[in-house]
Amino acid sequence: MFSVLTDFDKLRVERFKQATEDKLRDIRCPDHHQPLRIRFQGTTLRDVSISLSGCCEKLMGIANARIGSPWAAEAPSSKAS
Numbered sequence: 001m002f003s004v005l006t007d008f009d010k011l012r013v014e015r016f017k018q019a020t021e022d023k024l025r026d027i028r029c030p031d032h033h034q035p036l037r038i039r040f041q042g043t044t045l046r047d048v049s050i051s052l053s054g055c056c057e058k059l060m061g062i063a064n065a066r067i068g069s070p071w072a073a074e075a076p077s078s079k080a081s
């Protein structure tokens with residue numbers, strides 16, 4: 001069982017969060033000029049999930065395109081785990 005959280009894991013998670021934030025930080029809704037809200041959950045790279053929220057679908061679309069990953073913003077979790 002690999003349940004021990006090592007410093008290495010923490011570091012990688014921090015880097016991942018930082019990189020994601022850097023990618024998304026400057027996104028603003030072209031219609032409402034609202035910034036994107038980003039929340040992270042989880043403490044390991046396996047665990048970590050991002051939840052994004054914003055003023056409208058347009059902003060979420062931009063964010064999803066930018067993040068370039070299958071994480072769906074504000075979508076119900078469809079992960080089979």
Ligand SMILES: [Zn+2]
Pocket residue numbers: 029030031032033034055056057058059
């Ligand atoms: Zn908007």
